[in-house]
Amino acid sequence: MIKLYLMKISGLEPDDIKWKKHVSPKRYEKMLSYRQKKDRALSLGVELLLNAALQELYPGIRCPVAYVEDENGKPYLPDYPAIYFNLSHAEEYAACALSDAALGVDIEYCADIDGDIARSYFTGQEYEYICGKPESKRLEAFYDLWVLKESYMKACGVGFRLALDAFCLQMGDRITLLQDGQIQPCSFFLTQFENYKLAVCYQGDEDASITPIFCEPQNLYLTPLQKFINIHWLV
Incomplete structure (x- = not known):
């Protein structure tokens, strides 16, 4: 079971006091520490999604x-060790993934980048994969590899303590990952x-099969009937 929740934070008002009761005190204080409103909304949004998802599924x-976070900074629920989750955000989207097995999620906004970044941080095989694409498709190929690699690093629980070129992604009909010469027992969803x-x-x-669930801030924490009324009352 894997559930993936997404929220566009442009519709979220982080300074509305009503959200305080829906996140942990630690998260709320962290959110308030950000100067930019967008950063406050992203910080708030990921944990709003987490708690809304937990209320729906459990x-x-x-x-x-x-x-809490382990020694490598990976978050987990000490009272519910069989529930795994991971959080990510970028630009205007917050993401939360939950499962009954270890997982990692990464979302990135596809901004223009210097092609030398791939040469510096990816493996030679991955760099050749990008260069083998038509020029108009190379940026897309770069971000495919980037989000896949970071999701693996987060699933492992080590983050950037694991170098980006310490493992290699082989792209094809099925994405496989090689580390220390061995295919790793992990799978990927990419969209x-x-x-x-x-x-x-x-x-x-x-x-x-993962179907992203797009959530509207105003529909979080509503009952199914309330959600139905909120969505359809103008029809």
Whole structure:
């Protein structure tokens, strides 16, 4: 079971006090520390998604939950060790993925970049993969690799402590990952919407069908009936 939730934070008012009860005190204080409104909305949005998802999937869990980070900075729920989650955000989108197995999620806005970044940080094989694309497709190929690699690093729980060129992605009908000469038992979901790339890496070697769930801020924490009324009352 893998669930992926997305929210466009342009519709989120982070300074509305009503959100305080829906996130942990630690997150709320962290959110307030950001000077830019967009950064406050992104920080708030990822945990709003987490708690809304937990309430939907595990109604017996009391939210907001308090989560901690391990020695490598990976967040987890100490009271619910069988529930795995990961958070990411970029520009105008917050993302939250939940599963019953270890996973990582990464979302990136596809801004123009210097091609030497790929040469410096990716493996030679990955760099050749990008260069083998038509020039108009190279930026897309770069971000495919970037979100896939970062999702794996987050799923492993080490983040950028694992160098980007310490493992290699082999792109094809099925994406495989080689580390220390061995194919790793992980699978990937990769998608694009608007000008964003998003990847989920999860434990296991079976493909999972993931349908991103786009959430509107005003519909978070409403009952199914309230959501129906909120969406359809003008019809």
